[in-house]
Amino acid sequence: MIEIRMHGRGGQGAVKASFVLAEAAFQGGKYVQAFPRFGVERRGAPVEAFTRIDDKPVQIRSQIYYPDAVIVLDQTLIEVVDVTKGLKKGGCILINSDKKPKKYDLGNEYNIYTIDATKIAVENNLGSRAAPIVNTAIVGAFVKITGIVKLDDVKKGIENSIPRNKEENKKAATQAFNSI
Amino acid sequence: MKKTMIGNHAASWGAQLSRVQVIAAYPITPQTLIVEKLSEIVADGELDAKFIKVESEHSAMSACIGASATGARAYTATSAQGLALMHEMLHWAALARLPIVMTNVNRAMAPGWSIWADQNDSLSQRDTGMMHIFASSSQDILDSTIISYKVSEQVLLPTLISFDAFFLSHTMEVVDMPPITDVDKFLPPYNPEYKLDVNNPRSFGALTSEEHYYEFRYKMQNAMDDAVGLIKKEGREFEKLTGRYYDLVHSYKCEDADLIFVTSGTIAETTNVAVDELRKDGKKVGNLKIRVIRPYPKQDILKAVKNCSKIAVIDRNISCGYHGIFAQELKGALYNESDIPVWGYLAGIGGRDVKVDDIKEIADETFKSKKPVDMIMKGVKI
Known part of the structure; x- marks a missing residue:
């Protein structure tokens, strides 16, 4: 079983990202579970969402405390939230950032990756420049790094779980996939 | 589909x-x-x-x-x-x-x-x-x-x-x-x-x-x-x-278990995972999920627990002034029928997360304990 935690800010689409990733893995024949941290969400406040992916039905019903991977949708969260909390040794962190991974000092136990998902989202008219929706771009980059889901399945996942701008979202995921 | x-x-x-x-x-x-x-x-x-x-x-x-x-x-x-x-x-x-x-x-x-x-x-x-x-x-x-x-x-x-x-x-x-x-x-x-x-x-x-x-x-x-x-x-x-069967109770690895958890709802699913982990450590545990509480499946429960020596009920509820409701009901069912001791645990009240580790802790505590307890409020911060 692979357990993934997403950090975002309310309104950025972290919860949707967890659902799109799960839907993509389901399209690839996996059993999945996706859910938000069970709190009260406010726009701009830190939020978390989770995805579990397995070859058999997922029975565990608690939240995720020891993720295999972490996705950070907003780099400013690194100052505010302990994004590596519980992350397994050798686990990966993917940050939405225009900086190089080595600019982040998160210890040497993890594999750090960055992708400028904000730029990709803006280029594809997803959200506004002030509030871009980066979830599909970052999922595209994440599946490239981890190889857990095929890009084609991400596109099917977007088709099934994103209500609007399906093509733009697929393009953003593909662009991110190809640029990391 | x-x-x-x-x-x-x-x-x-x-x-x-x-x-x-x-x-x-x-x-x-x-x-x-x-x-x-x-x-x-x-x-x-x-x-x-x-x-x-x-x-x-x-x-x-x-x-x-x-x-x-x-x-x-x-x-x-x-x-x-x-x-x-x-x-x-x-x-x-x-x-x-x-x-x-x-x-x-x-x-x-x-x-x-x-x-x-x-x-x-x-x-x-x-x-x-x-x-x-x-x-x-x-x-x-x-x-x-x-x-x-x-x-x-x-x-x-x-x-x-x-x-x-x-x-x-x-x-x-x-x-x-x-x-x-x-x-x-x-x-x-x-x-x-x-x-x-x-x-x-x-x-x-x-x-x-x-x-x-x-x-x-x-x-x-x-x-x-x-x-x-x-x-x-x-x-x-x-x-x-x-191809999917639903009964009033669902028993998981109870046949040869020394300790049986009695659970319901999502805690029951997480408990199945804990049972597998505890079994890997050589602990003979099982899980009895109560899926239907009315009608109360008394005979099914008696049959499922008959070979065990201890029962730990996990309740995500409380009847204040007494204790967990599934524990009360279970003890009522066992009375006059069996002398298997019952430990009552509260967990997950108000949405507090119940983790695999919490259930493993409940197993350890119950294995060690000599005398049954009506209610142990797990994780209460006082």
Whole structure:
């Protein structure tokens, strides 16, 4: 079983990202579970969402405390939230950032990756420049790094779980996939 | 066909596949998404039903009662305070012998204001005369809705299907949706012997003196007794159609277990994972999930636990002034029948997360303990 935690800010689409990733893995024949941290969400406040992916039905019903991977949708969260909390040794962190991974000092136990998902989202008219929706771009980059889901399945996942701008979202995921 | 959906939508699709004819509901977090989806399903023409918008949960159940009395298949859903407001009409639905099926997303009663998982809301309805199921997966929610109409309409008692807020209601997972043609074969249209009919007027719910009221209760009790066998029978019929069997209790690795957990809802699923891990460490544990609490499956429970030496009940509820409700019920069932000691644990109250490690800790504590304890409040911060 692979357990993934997403950090975002309310309104950025972290919860949707967890659902799109799960839907993509389901399209690839996996059993999945996706859910938000069970709190009260406010726009701009830190939020978390989770995805579990397995070859058999997922029975565990608690939240995720020891993720295999972490996705950070907003780099400013690194100052505010302990994004590596519980992350397994050798686990990966993917940050939405225009900086190089080595600019982040998160210890040497993890594999750090960055992708400028904000730029990709803006280029594809997803959200506004002030509030871009980066979830599909970052999922595209994440599946490239981890190889857990095929890009084609991400596109099917977007088709099934994103209500609007399906093509733009697929393009953003593909662009991110190809640029990391 | 397999699809991904959140637990709330599994309830909506369960109602759609059951071809409910009247839906009356009032929104309340975390149930709202159930009726939102149903209103969409009705508006899109995917279900031929009357969707009645009401001003309260009391009215929602009242509308279902009226509809069911005319012979329509009725459905509603709510949570916590909403279920409490329905309380009067839940007794009414049961005593009027109306086979309404409803969903309750288990949410803690306020105050303190909470929207998170806790079973006290639905366990407070234990004595209304409704059958009561605790579903533990989205698949269970969808399938239980269909099976419950089949059982309810034979024994003429309503069914309350409860499941944990957020751990199921807002969690997306894979659900196998049976084709409606298969469900149609399993669940025929509802056609009661007696119904409100303007062309054939009858009186319902009339004044009942002490000469007859007791016998109403006698008949309800018999109907509950019949339901035990019927839940199993219809579970087997449903299995022929889908490959999935639902019983009143589900036992996991209990046969040779020294210690058996007694659980319900989502905690039961997490406990299965803990059982596997504990078994790897050489600890002989099992898990008995109570899926149906009314009718109470006493004989099934006695059979499942007969070989163990200790029982640990995990309750996500409390009857303040006594202790966990599943623990009370279990001890009542064992009394005069068995001398297996019972440890009662509280966990997950108000939505607090119950982790595999918490359950392993409960196992260690119970293995070490010499004397049974009525209630151990796990993780309480004092």
